[in-house]
Amino acid sequence: MGRFEASPVSVRRTVHERSSGVRIPAPDERGGSSSWRIGGLAGEGIDTAGDLLAKAHVRAGRHVWVTRHFPSRIRGGLTTCTVRVAGHPVAAPSGVVDVLVALHADGADPVKQSLRPGGILLYDESAVTPPDGPTDHEWVALDATGMAKALGEPRARNTIMLGASARILGLDMTVLEDVVVERFGKKRDEGRLSEVAEKNLAALKEGFDGVADVSPPPRPLPPETPRQGDLFLSANEAFAYGALVAGCRFYAGYPITPATTIMEYLAATLPRFGGVCLQVEDEIAAANMAIGAGFTGARAMTATSGPGLSLMAEAMGLAGSTETPVVIVDCMRPGPSTGMPTKTGQEDLSFLLHGGHGEVPHVVLAVEDLASAFTTAIDAFNLAEHYQCAVYVALDLALSMGKGDTPPFDVDGVVLDRGKRFARVGATEGAGAPETGEGYARYRETADAIPLRAVPGDVGGRHYANSTEHDERGYTTEVPATRVAMVDRRNRKLGDIDTLHQGLIFEGDKDAPLGIIAFGSPVPVIREALALARPQGVAGELCVMRRLLPLPRAELDAFFDRHERVLVVEGNSTAQLLSHLRAHCPEAHRAESLLKYDGDPFRVDEVLAAVMRPSEVTA
Amino acid sequence: MTDGHRLPTETGRAFADFKDKAPNWCPGCGDFGVLGAMQRAAAELDLDPDRTVLVTGIGCSGNVTAFFRTYGFHGVHGRALPAATGIKLADPALTVLVAGGDGDGFGIGLGHLVHAARRNLDVTYIVMDNQTYGLTKGQVSPTSAQGFVTKTTPDGSPDAPVDALALSLIAGATYLGVGFSGDIKRLTELIKGAVRHEGFSLVQTMSPCVTFNKTNTFSWYKDRLVDLEAEGHDPTDRAAALHQVTRTDGRIPHGLIFRTERPPLHRAVGVLGGREAAPATEDLEFTLRSRAADLKALRDRFA
Ligand SMILES: Cc1ncc(C[n+]2csc(CCOP(=O)(O)OP(=O)(O)O)c2C)c(N)n1
Ligand code: SF4
Ligand SMILES: [Mg+2]
Numbered sequence: 001m002g003r004f005e006a007s008p009v010s011v012r013r014t015v016h017e018r019s020s021g022v023r024i025p026a027p028d029e030r031g032g033s034s035s036w037r038i039g040g041l042a043g044e045g046i047d048t049a050g051d052l053l054a055k056a057h058v059r060a061g062r063h064v065w066v067t068r069h070f071p072s073r074i075r076g077g078l079t080t081c082t083v084r085v086a087g088h089p090v091a092a093p094s095g096v097v098d099v100l101v102a103l104h105a106d107g108a109d110p111v112k113q114s115l116r117p118g119g120i121l122l123y124d125e126s127a128v129t130p131p132d133g134p135t136d137h138e139w140v141a142l143d144a145t146g147m148a149k150a151l152g153e154p155r156a157r158n159t160i161m162l163g164a165s166a167r168i169l170g171l172d173m174t175v176l177e178d179v180v181v182e183r184f185g186k187k188r189d190e191g192r193l194s195e196v197a198e199k200n201l202a203a204l205k206e207g208f209d210g211v212a213d214v215s216p217p218p219r220p221l222p223p224e225t226p227r228q229g230d231l232f233l234s235a236n237e238a239f240a241y242g243a244l245v246a247g248c249r250f251y252a253g254y255p256i257t258p259a260t261t262i263m264e265y266l267a268a269t270l271p272r273f274g275g276v277c278l279q280v281e282d283e284i285a286a287a288n289m290a291i292g293a294g295f296t297g298a299r300a301m302t303a304t305s306g307p308g309l310s311l312m313a314e315a316m317g318l319a320g321s322t323e324t325p326v327v328i329v330d331c332m333r334p335g336p337s338t339g340m341p342t343k344t345g346q347e348d349l350s351f352l353l354h355g356g357h358g359e360v361p362h363v364v365l366a367v368e369d370l371a372s373a374f375t376t377a378i379d380a381f382n383l384a385e386h387y388q389c390a391v392y393v394a395l396d397l398a399l400s401m402g403k404g405d406t407p408p409f410d411v412d413g414v415v416l417d418r419g420k421r422f423a424r425v426g427a428t429e430g431a432g433a434p435e436t437g438e439g440y441a442r443y444r445e446t447a448d449a450i451p452l453r454a455v456p457g458d459v460g461g462r463h464y465a466n467s468t469e470h471d472e473r474g475y476t477t478e479v480p481a482t483r484v485a486m487v488d489r490r491n492r493k494l495g496d497i498d499t500l501h502q503g504l505i506f507e508g509d510k511d512a513p514l515g516i517i518a519f520g521s522p523v524p525v526i527r528e529a530l531a532l533a534r535p536q537g538v539a540g541e542l543c544v545m546r547r548l549l550p551l552p553r554a555e556l557d558a559f560f561d562r563h564e565r566v567l568v569v570e571g572n573s574t575a576q577l578l579s580h581l582r583a584h585c586p587e588a589h590r591a592e593s594l595l596k597y598d599g600d601p602f603r604v605d606e607v608l609a610a611v612m613r614p615s616e617v618t619a
Numbered sequence: 620m621t622d623g624h625r626l627p628t629e630t631g632r633a634f635a636d637f638k639d640k641a642p643n644w645c646p647g648c649g650d651f652g653v654l655g656a657m658q659r660a661a662a663e664l665d666l667d668p669d670r671t672v673l674v675t676g677i678g679c680s681g682n683v684t685a686f687f688r689t690y691g692f693h694g695v696h697g698r699a700l701p702a703a704t705g706i707k708l709a710d711p712a713l714t715v716l717v718a719g720g721d722g723d724g725f726g727i728g729l730g731h732l733v734h735a736a737r738r739n740l741d742v743t744y745i746v747m748d749n750q751t752y753g754l755t756k757g758q759v760s761p762t763s764a765q766g767f768v769t770k771t772t773p774d775g776s777p778d779a780p781v782d783a784l785a786l787s788l789i790a791g792a793t794y795l796g797v798g799f800s801g802d803i804k805r806l807t808e809l810i811k812g813a814v815r816h817e818g819f820s821l822v823q824t825m826s827p828c829v830t831f832n833k834t835n836t837f838s839w840y841k842d843r844l845v846d847l848e849a850e851g852h853d854p855t856d857r858a859a860a861l862h863q864v865t866r867t868d869g870r871i872p873h874g875l876i877f878r879t880e881r882p883p884l885h886r887a888v889g890v891l892g893g894r895e896a897a898p899a900t901e902d903l904e905f906t907l908r909s910r911a912a913d914l915k916a917l918r919d920r921f922a
Contacts, residue, residue, distance in 0.1 A: 231921040241921075245914055247907065249898030250709050252701075269917060273906070275898055276708045276890050281734045285701040288694060292674070292705025295692055296713070298898035300705065318695050408922070411914050416904055455899065456690040456706070456713050459669045464684055464691035467677070475640060475685050476693075 012575065014595040015606040033086035034219035036165060037097045037115075038158070039107020042070065042079045045158035046103070050081030051403070052162060052183060054232060056176040057085045058405040061226035065090045066403040067601075070342055078106040080113070087222030088531070091369045091404050091524030095603040098218045099168055100137075101161045102128050103144070110137045120218050122164055122211070124157060140168070140211055147206045153196075156203035163207025170217040173208060180204055229408045235373040235399035236303075236331065238406070240265035242377025243301060243327070245414055249275035250293035250300035252286040254308060257341045258400035259331040262303040283308035287315035287328065294319070294326045295465055297421075297455035299381050303329035306348050307338060313356045316390055320360030320490070322465040323443065323451065325384035325419070327377075329393045331400040332520075334599050343599030344397035346520055346571035352392045353549050353580060359487065361494045363391040364549035367399060368523035370406035372546060378414055379501060379546075385419035386500065387493055388453055394548070396571065398521035398601040417500075420446075422454035422461040441472040445485070449492035494550050503547030504555050514540035514611065515563030517556075517591070519548060519577065522569045522602045529607035538612055548577075551584050560587035567610060573597040634662045639688040649826030649837070650680050652800030653747050657687055657716070659803065660810040671714040674703040676728060678720035679754045680747035680826070689716075697727030700735045703742050704884075710899035711885040714814060715742040722752045725783045726761040732783065736790035736819050741883035743813040743820045746783070747800075749828035750835045757831030767834065784864040787821050788857075788877060794820035795860065795877040799844055800827065801837050802873070809875060818883045825871070840871065847874035854878045 036053060040046050047068060054064040065084045071077030084094050100115045102108035102123040108130075110121055117136045126145035142164050144157040159180065166176050184197035193201070233241075240262045243251075251270060253263040267277040276293075280286050286302040293300035304312065309330050319326045330352060334345035352364045363383050367373045376393060384391040422440065442463035443451050451472075454461020464474030469486060471477045497503075508530055516526055523544050530540050543559050560566060568578040568591050575595060581588040594610045596602050637658040644650050661671070671689035675681040677696035684691035694702040699717045707715045724732055724746045735742070751769070752758040759772045762783070766775035784795055794816040798806035806824060813820035825840045852874070853859055860877035885891060891898075907914075 229919065229922050231918065233921040237921065241918060244917070245907065247901070247903035249901060250705060252705065271889055271891065272913075273910070274891060274901065278704075278708075278890070280701070280704075281730055284698060285704070285731055285734070288698040288701035289705035289708075291694075292692065292702035293709035293898070294705070295702075296706050296709040296897075296899035298709035298901075299903065300709065314695050315698070318698075322692070322694075409918055411907075411911055411918065414907060416907065418903070456672050456710065457670055457900065462669055462688070462690055464693065466684075466691075466693045467695050468693060474691070474693075476682070 012593045012595065013610060014573070014597070015602070016596070016598055032222060033084050033090060033094050034098045034221070035082055035084045035094050035096060036099045036101070036169065037080055037082040037113060038101040038103065038161065039078055039080040039113060040103030040158070042077065044103050045155060046079045046081045048183070049158040049162050050083050052176070052179050053165065054083045054403065055179045056171065057083070058230055058232045059175045059179065060172060061224040062087065062222050063089050064232070064405055065092060067093045067398070068401055078104065080107060085222060087225070089524075090528065091402065092398070092521065092528065092601055092604065095605065099165065101165060103157055103161065105129070110135070120168060120214065122161065122168065124161070142207065142210050144207070147210065148203065151199055151202055151206065153199040153203065156200055159200045159203035160207035160210070163204035164211040165207075166204070167208045167211050168214050168218065170221060173204070177201060177204060227407065230405045231370075231408055232403060232405050233370065234261060234401060234403045235367055235370055235395055236261040236401070237265055238370045238373035238409070239329065239367065239377045239393070239395065241409070242374040243381070244269050244273065245409075245411055246378045246381040247299045247416060248301050248327070248381060249273065249298045250290060251275070251277040251302065252280045252289040253302050253304065254280060254283050254286050256305045256308050258333060258397040259303040259305050259308070259329065261400070262329060262331070283311040284315065287312040288318070290326050290328070291315060291319050291322070291324050294324045295322065295455065299325070299385070301327035301329065303331060305331050305333050306335045309348060309351065316356035316362070317358050317360060318467050319390035320356070320362060321467050321469070323388040323453075323490070324465065325388055327380045327384055327391050327393065329395060332394060332396040334597065340599045342397070344521060344571065344601050345597060345599060346394070346396055347576070347597070348394065349548065349570070349572070349576040349580070352394060355390065355392065360490055362389050362549065363387065363494065363497070363547065364394065365391060365547055366394045366519040366545060368520055368544055368546070369399070370404055373399070374409040376546065382417040383497070383501060386417050386450070387497070388419060388450060389493065394520060396521045420450055420452050422452050423458045442474050443470065443486065444472040445489055448496065449489045497547075497550050498552055498554070501547060503545070503552035505544040505546060506541060506559070507544065508541040509539040510541050510562060512539035512541055513564040514538065515543060515559055515566045516540055516569060516611070517543045517545065517559070517566065517577070517581070518569040519545040520571070522571060522607070525602045525604055526569060526607050528604045529611055532604065532608055533611045536612065540611065545577075548580070551580070553584055556581065556585050557587065560585055566591040567594055568592070569594045569602065569607060571596050571602070630665050632662050632665055634658050636668070637661045637688045638686070640685045642686045643682070644679060645830045647829040648679070649749060649800035649828065650683065650747050652803050653680075653745065653806065653824050653826050654683055654686055656798070656803045656806035656810055657683070657718070657745065659807040660814065661689070663807070664811055664814055666714055666814070670712065671716065672706055673716045673718060674699045674706060675717070676719040676723035677754065678723045678752070679828070680718060680720040681723060683718050697723050698731070699723065700728060700731040700740070700744065704735065704738075704740055707740060707742055708885055708890065710897040711741070711891070712897055716814070717742050717744040719746060720753065721746060721748040721750060721760045721762040725781045729761070729781065733786060733790045736787045736792040736821070738884040739791060739793055739818045739881050741817050741819070741885060743810065743822065745810065745822045745824060747824055747826035749826050749832055751828050751832040753828045753831055757828075782864065784821070784823060784876065785861070788860060788864055791819070791881070792821050792877070793818035793879050793881050795864070796820075796822045796875045797871065797873055798822050798824040799840055799873060800824060801841060805874065812875065812878075816878065818881055843869065843871045844873040845870045847872050847876065852876070
């Protein structure tokens with residue numbers, strides 16, 4: 001079988017075969033959530049409006065997931081921001097909109113924007129002309145342009161629409177006012193509001209007063225269950241924050257969607273902790289710099305997306321050969337080549353699993369939601385230093401750019417594992433005379449195959465880190481026996497990773513016939529689908545893969561053993577995860593595959609359909 | 620530099636203290652002379668082998684890491700400067716030397732040269748220029764003359780050579796010298812000056828490949844080198860330096876071409892937060908506990 005043939009799985013189903021065109025999920029496929037979307041041109045404050053509304057929901061104790069959609073160009077295209085609000089944690093869009101706000105005519109197409117029949121379309125009447133005759137939707141006009149002009153703040157159209165939305169949605173205005181004030185700031189002199197904040201508060205009120213109450217509201221808001229200190233952020237921000245906490249002190253990177261926000265966060269914070277964040281000439285430099293920093297003993301990382309990862313391929317092997325800890329994050333977007341820069345996908349898995357030419361062990365982790373983004377950052381740096389290897393972390397655009405709420409991260413609970421360090425063990429165990437370093441060998445065999453790591457500055461730890469195959473001291477060699485010993489030791493290094501790191505998270509019903517395996521952004525969608533399937537009499541167990549390499553074999557085998565039907569869900573066309581499982585787990589051959597590769601994240605109704613409808617062979 | 624946890628080391632090192640494996644270069648290779656000058660300079664500067672890192676790329680010249688007794692990092696082809704950037708920024712207390720070939724530095728890695736120069740990365744970069752690809756057995760190199768015949772350019776190289784000195788000067792390098800493997804004394808002085816200099820130092824060294832380049836031999840260079848000191852060249856004069864690196868008389872300037880002062884990358888605003896403590900030696904466990912309040916305050920900005 002060629003690598004790019006579809007995996008010969010018993011059942012291969014893509015979501016695309018069923019849903020041609022836009023399918024609106026039924027209310028019972030949406031888990032009691034509702035969605036609000038604002039559309040306009042870049043620069044019209046679309047993202048700000050979405051963030052403010054979402055933050056107000058989070059403050060009020062509801063759960064949100066915010067997604068942005070924008071074309072791969074900065075000017076001229078339609079940008080939308082969608083806030084999905086629910087009474088339970090969510091980390092995916094629902095695929096349907098209840099209230100659509102249009103600042104520009106391009107955003108006022110109810111069908112393209114998935115506005116549900118009967119949904120409300122709030123529009124700026126200077127920018128949008130409603131259709132003649134009857135429509136399926138309730139069109140609500142507001143003169144946002146005129147109001148903004150009158151306020152002397154033409155850019156406040158978004159805030160005016162926000163105020164109007166608050167009324168339509170039945171939202172508490174005081175919370176919204178609070179987040180607007182926080183966003184636009186107070187004046188330095190004690191608590192007086194800045195002029196922008198004043199204007200935006202006025203804009204909020206204008207909007208609120210400009211529309212009538214909607215009764216009953218378009219969809220009732222989920223109940224408020226206030227929680228303390230919940231955060232509102234993207235998985236990239238959660239990961240970058242986790243990296244800072246983990247002690248990352250060196251970052252080099254090159255901008256690329258959707259990884260850039262990691263660099264932006266670290267650029268703003270690392271120098272305050274004595275760290276370095278540099279935007280450099282390309283991803284080749286970025287990866288080699290991070291490895292150089294790792295060689296000195298600093299915790300170092302870089303982040304990129306597919307095209308940058310391709311440029312880093314040679315450095316991947318360098319980290320392996322020199323046994324240098326480094327964390328490389330891949331915020332996946334669809335390929336090949338430049339692919340779809342502002343869309344999501346999980347196509348880099350095979351590449352990450354292989355990690356450059358040649359053979360050298362490394363770790364591949366995955367993030368599936370905001371909480372795991374933080375903990376995975378800690379795990380990644382710990383594993384990299386423990387095993388002295390590269391750790392790759394897979395995110396995908398849906399998580400990198402989506403924003404949601406999560407309980408505050410537990411900083412006090414963070415544990416650091418700095419691995420076996422020569423300086424820590426001391427010159428005696430390193431053996432030999434410290435000033436000559438004769439007794440120490442950087443790549444010497446040990447019981448657990450992990451060598452004793454010295455870094456420049458360690459007296460007596462002097463050695464030679466070598467990209468060329470080497471002997472235990474780092475000197476280049478082509479002696480067959482030495483080469484074999486080196487390869488064998490490196491291959492054994494990760495042998496006990498299952499005892500150190502929990503690679504799989506199991507959720508749901510162990511006794512159910514159905515088991516689902518996934519990693520990354522499909523996971524929260526599957527969680528919701530399983531919650532919806534349960535009342536309909538279908539239960540299942542979800543196996544979340546936080547570690548894709550080395551594969552947690554034993555636990556996976558047990559998972560296959562306890563489920564009659566196993567569904568593997570992933571965002572690519574060739575079933576890369578399933579192929580990987582099939583290469584290692586004897587029972588994986590009977591798994592079914594659910595694939596999506598149109599660039600959009602999985603939707604709950606798509607997964608639900610696959611969960612509810614048993615096997616139908618389509619490939 | 621605060622360097623507290625490290626043990627003090629001895630001083631008074633000699634040439635032999637910087638000898639490691641015996642070189643496996645072809646007998647007569649120019650790189651022997653360069654290695655000798657590096658060892659001499661290291662001894663005369665009394666460099667601490669435990670706090671010095673020699674970073675190299677791939678090539679005959681790149682193999683020098685194994686022959687020079689300090690910490691070493693033998694990275695991938697063309698990427699010695701990026702690796703050195705990470706090393707120097709993560710631990711500015713280290714003395715970082717970078718060495719490699721003309722192909723490594725001016726071909727595959729040329730982009731990094733320009734960026735390291737403009738950043739004024741505080742490393743000493745010694746390029747052993749033999750105007751050919753030695754390790755891969757004699758192909759054309761970016762410094763080969765137009766018309767140079769090799770197996771990959773049977774009709775002669777169609778390309779004009781890269782002028783790395785001029786590029787580096789324009790890009791912002793703060794120390795530029797040309798050395799010759801046949802004049803170890805002068806090369807030693809150039810390297811010593813480069814190591815003492817805080818900023819990006821390029822020492823392009825003519826280092827003949829006796830096996831694959833029968834054109835650019837020791838005597839070929841000897842005939843063309845002009846002693847800059849004897850010419851009365853003033854290395855603090857940028858215009859004069861530009862004149863030297865763009866000479867049209869077919870002669871090769873020999874000696875210190877340019878030197879100026881400019882803050883290096885690791886002292887730049889925003890890098891390392893102006894702090895002296897190095898990321899490499901930070902006690903992260905201590906920071907995590909002692910700065911937990913700062914970390915939580917950053918976290919709660921998302922609330
Ligand atoms: C990415 C990559 N491409 C090609 C090579 C093969 N290669 C090794 S050294 C070299 C050129 C060496 O020439 P130079 O840098 O001038 O060093 P010299 O051997 O002349 O000292 C090449 C092409 C490699 N190792 N890596
Ligand atoms: S091939 Fe040329 S450059 Fe390489 S060692 Fe021999 S003489 Fe030196
Ligand atoms: Mg060469």
